[in-house]
Amino acid sequence: MKTLYILLFVFAGLAVIIYAGEANKSLNGTTMALNKIDSVKVKKIKQNKGIGIGPVKKVKLGKIDANLVNEGKALFSDKCSACHSLDEEVEGPALRQITKQSKPEYIMNYLLNTTEMQKKDSQLKELIKKYNGEAMPDLGLKEPQARALLEYFRSAAR
Numbered sequence: 526m527k528t529l530y531i532l533l534f535v536f537a538g539l540a541v542i543i544y545a546g547e548a549n550k551s552l553n554g555t556t557m558a559l560n561k562i563d564s565v566k567v568k569k570i571k572q573n574k575g576i577g578i579g580p581v582k583k584v585k586l587g588k589i590d591a592n593l594v595n596e597g598k599a600l601f602s603d604k605c606s607a608c609h610s611l612d613e614e615v616e617g618p619a620l621r622q623i624t625k626q627s628k629p630e631y632i633m634n635y636l637l638n639t640t641e642m643q644k645k646d647s648q649l650k651e652l653i654k655k656y657n658g659e660a661m662p663d664l665g666l667k668e669p670q671a672r673a674l675l676e677y678f679r680s681a682a683r
């Protein structure tokens with residue numbers, strides 16, 4: 526009988542130790558897990574993107590054009606870098622991989638027809654929700670500027 530009590534006591538002790546360990550682990554992991562879920566969700570949303578709504582129906586892509594990249598890079602630091610960086614989330618999402626996530630037409634149309642796309646594109650509505658309702662302002666870009674920015678993003682993607 527005594528042995529049984531001892532066994533029970535040891536078992537209960539072990540259970541408490543294991544439980545505390547797990548609880549701690551799951552607390553630490555919560556933030557990471559949340560981030561992961563979030564990015565998986567966003568990725569899935571992006572894969573479905575079509576060409577968006579706007580003047581750009583088809584972009585012909587050739588080899589990366591270095592002059593256009595430089596033009597896009599300058600535009601980016603002038604007009605975008607207040608809210609975007611390539612690798613970090615600022616006011617808006619990190620954009621390094623944007624050409625892998627969205628079609629070139631979609632990216633250009635969003636830059637050229639920002640307000641209408643925000644109203645009508647369900648994926649952008651989701652994205653704006655994710656950014657606490659803060660939508661990107663219409664930046665009044667012209668098509669060649671949007672094209673140069675696209676080239677810059679193409680060159681930046683890994």
Ligand code: HEC
Pocket residue numbers: 600601604605606607608609616617618620623627632635636643649652653656659660661662664674
């Ligand atoms: C005042 C802040 C601000 C500026 C300036 C800005 N953006 Fe944004 N951008 C955002 C926010 C916030 C979002 C996410 C919500 C949304 O789309 O409205 C976003 C979203 C985007 C997206 C969509 C990303 C996706 O995952 O689909 C692209 C592409 C983009 N921006 C490119 C640019 C480029 C290029 C410029 C410069 C010409 C620029 N942005 C300037 C705030 C900004």
